[in-house]
Amino acid sequence: MRQHYAFLVDDAEFEQIFNRIRERNLPYWADPGQRKPGETNDHDGGRGLYFEDPNGHLLEIITRPYGSGGWNP
Numbered sequence: 001m002r003q004h005y006a007f008l009v010d011d012a013e014f015e016q017i018f019n020r021i022r023e024r025n026l027p028y029w030a031d032p033g034q035r036k037p038g039e040t041n042d043h044d045g046g047r048g049l050y051f052e053d054p055n056g057h058l059l060e061i062i063t064r065p066y067g068s069g070g071w072n073p
Contacts, residue, residue, distance in 0.1 A: 004032065006060040014047055014063050026051055032058060044069030 009017065018040075021028055028051040030039035040049045046064030053059055 002056055002058065004058045004060065006062060008065060009061050009063060011047070011063055014061055017061050018049065021049075021051055032060070 027037060028040075028049045030036035030041040030049060032050055034050070040047050042048075043062070044064035044067065046062055046069070048060060048062040048064075050058055050060045
């Protein structure tokens, strides 16, 4: 069963992770439905993206907590 894991990171950590994703040419998406490939999102005034781990689980990194900036999924 596929799982979704979200990680709240600061801006510097986001950049470090995002750089590793790009260096490895891993696919990433702005949305959990994977309809916006190669994009990031700006939910709640932060940055976020989704990518898959080797087992197919969906990992999310975000720089602002859900709902902290008025965005409501």
